[in-house]
Amino acid sequence: MWIWSMAQRRLQSTPSKRSSGCLGWAESMNRRPIRTAVSAFLCNESSMANKIIQPDDATSVRAQLREILLSEIKEGRFPEGGRIPSERDLAQRYGISRASVREAITELINEGILFRTVGKGTYIATASARAHASTQTRNIGFFISEDIFHFVQTGYNRILRGVGEACGLGGDTLVFHSVRDSGGLPADGSVKLSGCVVVGGLRRTALERLKEAGIPVVLVDLLVKAEGADATAVTIDYGGGTRMAIEHLVQLGHGHIGFIGLAGSEKYDAYWQCLEQFGLAYNPRHVEFLPSMDLEPGMLAGFHAMQKLIAKSQLPTALLVTNDYVARGVMEALAMAGIRVPQQISVVGYDDLGVKTTPPMTTIRVDLDKVGRLAVEALYRQIEGTRVRAGQTVVPVELVVRGSTAPRERSPERSVLD
Template identity: 25%
Template sequence: MEQDKPKYLQLKEYLIGLIENNELPRGNKIPSENELAEKFHISRHTVRRAISELVNEGVLITSQGKGTFVNNEPKSRQNLIGVITTYIGDYIFPSIIRGIDQVLSENGYSIALGCTNNQFDKERQCLENFMKQDIKGLIVETTKSALPNPNIELYDEFRKRNIPVLFMHGSYKGYSASSIYEDDVEAGYIATKHLIELGHRKIAGIFKIDDIQGHARFEGYCRAHRESGIDINDKRIMWFGTDDMLYKFGKQSGDMVIEFLEDSTSLVCYNEQISIKVIDIIREKGLTIPERLSLVSFDDSELAVASEVKMTTVAHPKEKLGIEAANLMLKMIKEGDGIFKVKMTPELVVRNSTGRVNG
């Protein structure tokens, strides 16, 4: 099975493919839960979820004591919502997708997924693919959202077709559209303010240059410094992009990262995917957290508690954001015209990666 897509969705697509190709004719019994679990090396719970959703969508029917069958008269799969995210299979993305799917399936909609890997050409492929489908709405996590977007004309085409488009995690600069996002300026502010309250004045920052969240978190970082009368030193700021992330935080760049942090007592780090790499580099050099360096990250993913260092972090709403996005999409489908903006409030989760400044 594909690594970047939830397993239950892959199983759904597999069964639908068999039905559409008449390999599972209408009225025929589908393989048992045990057979499907064994075939794909997944849990029965995962199988059950896929089958349950196909039953709710009218593709399958169940008969007590007999099993599950392909419906002779399936419901139309016309109520389809396209969902495009930068990544699918890991980090915070399965939770977001789960929240979207939960609400939409309860309201008679199915979702079709696309993944951009934060690349414009893949975003275009996803959009062109959905152009060919009869979708009722489109939920999109923006790709390289701090940069001019070369695919705007495709979004305009969806709107010309009266297909509502909802952006997650911000929207494209200069493009008026509905969006739902966490208040990343506030997130950067409370992360930095926490370190200042612990006595830190030499606070480094690592931010992403091609996503708007990185700019917003940096804005919050600046605001906290300004309010406390602390000057910002350019040498304590590091920017990275999607395409140089692996190089800048790989083992070969360990000395560069250590040199960057040499004059700092603390760090505000863009997300936990980067933070875990920084922690590994620091510990390989025999340095300790938070004694040598206090660290605040963002998202509160599984990575935040994956190592001995449990990260203080600004929690991303994850599944809740997905739920709110789906509810907003349903509202947009019902009400038609209008631009909607939903801003979600971040929360700081304090763990053991931060402490009072030494000395």
């Protein structure tokens, strides 16, 4: 309240009778802005202070702040074109995180109610700007390698679903392109893109072309690494998931753990590194690599790979498999050979894609829809002019234990496989 007291003292010390001449005019003009500015300041402070965010409320903190800001705007607390308080000020005022403030503001920006100017702040959009924003639709590209697109893959469908849902919430149109040889770009330039999500990676030359065209890019699940690419990426913690699976099998007493997947993949690298970490021997006879061109292999690939391992006549006591579809093929081949899961061999899949097996499959769960949503959120921040530092957002994974893994001591039948 010291601001108001200071203003009152200044007003009281000013002669009530207007002085003549330039000095009198200046004094009278000086008084009015002080009273107006202080009154407006106190009015906004008191009105916003009366509105409290309840952390325990069923409505999220982000949604509560959004409604408060929306109410203040509708009540005219902030004029059109006026700047709202900074993220830091709002976070301190309501005792919430800056991340929650940023999410609420981003929603209002997406709705055309606010707009952000880099380096200056966030402002109330004019009525004409809001009307334009409500009817304007952006085109968001979804680029995927033809090598991947030719396979029917539930995993990538789920990433696409997450991207589509996020674009739908933003009122935007999703434009699908399959990219030949993981390097080129669509030749048809008839559709103007506001940004694009790239799945599987692009060569550096292709990324440079997008950059030159001023199109923001977010990379997802880099199967083909973009060397030297200065771009934002959303990746999956494959290495962490592999470590969870190996640790689970070691805790069950398994000392001979095999792998079926892609050579040079993050999962394979984490596999042999974890064996070293737990003091287990790496046995090449317990490893079967899938064809390198089979970027997203399925059940048939797993079936053939398991047949090759069985033919070696020296099976491990447990297997880590690159995805659930391959793992289902592995379990089919084991059943055909009369080898029971988990009594004689444990199997761990990857991605938790809802594949039905008997017994139910232990796997590493990945929220692939979330991967797609995070990619679009990162892309929107770039489109809106927010400074986004190039780097990776790593999506965590979790181990889901079901019936395809069991302790090594569970059955003496395992001894025939050692």
